[in-house]
Amino acid sequence: MNQRPSDLRATLVARHPFEQCFTDLGNHSADAALTALTHAIHAAQRDMNAYDWITQALPGATLKPALAIGTVGELYRSYTRPAEFGRLKEVWRA
Structure with missing residues (x-):
């Protein structure tokens, strides 16, 4: 039992922000959907x-x-406005 506690933690996969607009993406990726949009x-x-x-x-x-x-x-617009606001907040913090 020489495992460190950090080795046992589950890693969270960051979701693409565009996924919030969908109930189901089917077999498409969020990047492919954003490219199509x-x-x-x-x-x-x-x-x-x-x-x-x-x-x-x-x-x-x-x-x-x-x-x-x-x-x-x-x-x-429902995707780009929150994304732009998030980037703006990051600029304000810097």
Whole structure:
């Protein structure tokens, strides 16, 4: 029993912040979903219904209901605004 206590602790895997927008990502990664969303924004699909977009871009993924009834632009803003605020708070602390 020469194991240190730190060896016995479970490690927590940090979740991607974009995962908070989804009920289920299906078999897609959060990075792949964010890449698809960024591509949709650059392809001028901001006004497309988020549910319609997610079924085409990431089959099997499920958005949270409040985000599914919005647009792709609203989904993008719901991710980027908290992320920008978090970065801003880190700058204030420095």
